[in-house]
Amino acid sequence: MSAGLRDRAAIVGIGQTAFGRNLGRSELDLACEAIMAACADAGVPVGSIDGLVSYDIEQVAAWHLGSTLGLDGLRFFCGTPSGGGGVASTVGLATMAVATGAAEHVICFRSRNRSKAASYGPGHNQGGRPWEKTTSGLADLRQFHHPFGIAAPVQEMALIARRHMGVFGTRAEHFGMQAVAQRHHASLNPAAIMRAPLTLDDWASSRMIADPIRLPDCSLENDGAVAVLVTSAERARDLRQPPAYVLGAAQGYHTIHTELADTFARSGLFGGPSTIGGRAIAERLFGMAGVGPGDVDAAMIFDHFTMAVPLTLEQYGFCPMGEGGPFIATGATRWPEGRLPVNTHGGSNGEAFVHGFNHLPEAVRQVRGTAVNQVEGCEIVFVNGAITDTHGAVLLRC
Amino acid sequence: MTTKRVFPSEFPRPLPGTEFWPFWEACRRRELRIQRCLECGELRHHPRPYCPGCRSRRFEWALMSGRARVVSWTICHPPVLPAFADRVPYQAIVVELEEGPFLVSNLIGCELDDLAFDLPVQVCFVDIDDELTVPQFEVIPRP
Ligand SMILES: [Zn+2]
Numbered sequence: 001m002s003a004g005l006r007d008r009a010a011i012v013g014i015g016q017t018a019f020g021r022n023l024g025r026s027e028l029d030l031a032c033e034a035i036m037a038a039c040a041d042a043g044v045p046v047g048s049i050d051g052l053v054s055y056d057i058e059q060v061a062a063w064h065l066g067s068t069l070g071l072d073g074l075r076f077f078c079g080t081p082s083g084g085g086g087v088a089s090t091v092g093l094a095t096m097a098v099a100t101g102a103a104e105h106v107i108c109f110r111s112r113n114r115s116k117a118a119s120y121g122p123g124h125n126q127g128g129r130p131w132e133k134t135t136s137g138l139a140d141l142r143q144f145h146h147p148f149g150i151a152a153p154v155q156e157m158a159l160i161a162r163r164h165m166g167v168f169g170t171r172a173e174h175f176g177m178q179a180v181a182q183r184h185h186a187s188l189n190p191a192a193i194m195r196a197p198l199t200l201d202d203w204a205s206s207r208m209i210a211d212p213i214r215l216p217d218c219s220l221e222n223d224g225a226v227a228v229l230v231t232s233a234e235r236a237r238d239l240r241q242p243p244a245y246v247l248g249a250a251q252g253y254h255t256i257h258t259e260l261a262d263t264f265a266r267s268g269l270f271g272g273p274s275t276i277g278g279r280a281i282a283e284r285l286f287g288m289a290g291v292g293p294g295d296v297d298a299a300m301i302f303d304h305f306t307m308a309v310p311l312t313l314e315q316y317g318f319c320p321m322g323e324g325g326p327f328i329a330t331g332a333t334r335w336p337e338g339r340l341p342v343n344t345h346g347g348s349n350g351e352a353f354v355h356g357f358n359h360l361p362e363a364v365r366q367v368r369g370t371a372v373n374q375v376e377g378c379e380i381v382f383v384n385g386a387i388t389d390t391h392g393a394v395l396l397r398c
Numbered sequence: 399m400t401t402k403r404v405f406p407s408e409f410p411r412p413l414p415g416t417e418f419w420p421f422w423e424a425c426r427r428r429e430l431r432i433q434r435c436l437e438c439g440e441l442r443h444h445p446r447p448y449c450p451g452c453r454s455r456r457f458e459w460a461l462m463s464g465r466a467r468v469v470s471w472t473i474c475h476p477p478v479l480p481a482f483a484d485r486v487p488y489q490a491i492v493v494e495l496e497e498g499p500f501l502v503s504n505l506i507g508c509e510l511d512d513l514a515f516d517l518p519v520q521v522c523f524v525d526i527d528d529e530l531t532v533p534q535f536e537v538i539p540r541p
Contacts, residue, residue: 148532149481149482260492265499
């Protein structure tokens with residue numbers, strides 16, 4: 001397969017705000033702080049930013065960033081589908097921009113303020129808690145979920161997780177073991193919201209939200225913003241930090257969890273042939289990179305719920321189909337002893353939920369060798385978006 | 399079978415007149431109808447204007463037998479939609495229809511502990527009020 005985007009670009013700066021509940025700052029405010037931090041980390045003036053990439057559902061508009069940070073040189077803008085699906089895709093798009101000369105210093109960012117004032121509004125993508133919203137007059141596909149009491153992502157993921165259990169014998173405890181591993185990582189990470197360790201007994205006695213998914217399996221609800229700065233491989237060599245080169249980047253269509261009938265019919269998450277989603281993306285990703293899943297030293301896996309981790313491990317070939325649960329049960333995803341530590345910052349149930357975007361700076365820190373839970377000899381790190389959505393993945397290398 | 403249920407809060411309700419509405423109109427007549435492509439015969443749910451298999455725009459609302467099997471379920475605890483708040487914990491299921499498509503629904507008259515993979519079920523229709531009927535499923539007793 002074509003080398004494509006291999007080694008054409010690098011992440012040269014990472015920035016993040018504090019993560020917490022009700023920080024009392026707008027999403028624009030938080031985004032600016034994270035973006036400026038990413039530039040400072042790289043040693044690139046903020047005014048040099050000439051490209052912006054975000055999720056389609058991002059609420060901070062490019063023109064507001066331009067008018068707030070004085071980004072007069074902006075010349076490249078781009079979005080990528082859905083929310084958590086787009087984490088790694090943003091880096092792939094930024095790589096294309098710098099590889100083609102469309103831009104030189106591209107910021108990928110996500111900002112979230114989940115306090116009620118910010119997330120409740122008329123906008124379709126304006127956060128809010130779906131289970132609290134009035135749902136009369138449903139004109140969209142929610143009408144095939146809501147009248148049956150299925151309205152929150154956790155309920156949709158529970159139906160996906162249960163099917164996986166039925167087909168492959170995955171156990172709810174496997175999701176719990178991943179929750180425990182990530183909370184172990186978070187307990188060692190000063191930036192994490194959830195610093196208290198969790199045991200499997202704690203997990204087993206915790207509140208059930210949507211059987212088989214328990215509270216510690218769920219991502220947190222918090223405020224925070226994250227940004228990364230992407231530039232060309234040539235430019236990267238002149239900057240302050242060791243570059244995290246983009247070894248491969250790919251995106252792919254996938255059914256979405258808000259359309260469960262289609263997910264069950266076509267997704268390939270439950271085995272059988274699949275031409276969409278993770279397995280198709282994996283082929284393009286590893287083909288471009290010229291490496292295989294066995295060459296990856298750490299993985300930052302999108303984890304809206306911990307059930308996504310075994311499914312992602314399977315789809316991307318880190319283990320055979322159906323063996324994601326047993327893979328976790330061997331301790332493979334737990335730092336430092338596991339052979340593929342997953343979400344070493346604590347992930348979305350431990351560090352913070354920034355729609356998966358905090359997985360990117362952690363991948364960069366692992367490649368630089370500066371993570372708090374540093375994987376020894378870490379050279380190649382995998383990052384992906386939500387396995388249950390149209391999404392993308394990247395491989396970073398030192 | 400006809401059952402009426404009382405819901406404490408506004409029930410989540412499809413908007414009449416969209417391209418999805420014929421599904422709900424059929425439920426009102428106690429029929430489960432799913433889009434079938436008139437070119438290649440492929441069934442598809444959710445409804446959509448083109449066949450993903452052959453891209454034909456010609457389709458019919460095909461009558462299903464209503465026989466299905468349970469392929470997944472969850473038991474929902476708070477937080478839930480306001481209309482379902484007095485029912486927690488309640489179950490929701492995914493069924494695979496005999497004809498192939500999948501459907502999100504609920505199981506009527508089944509204890510939570512009895513939920514199981516491959517339970518044979520049959521569609522039934524529950525009137526929410528004078529305007530809305532939702533398809534639900536009942537367990538078919540094993541012979
Ligand atoms: Zn067709």
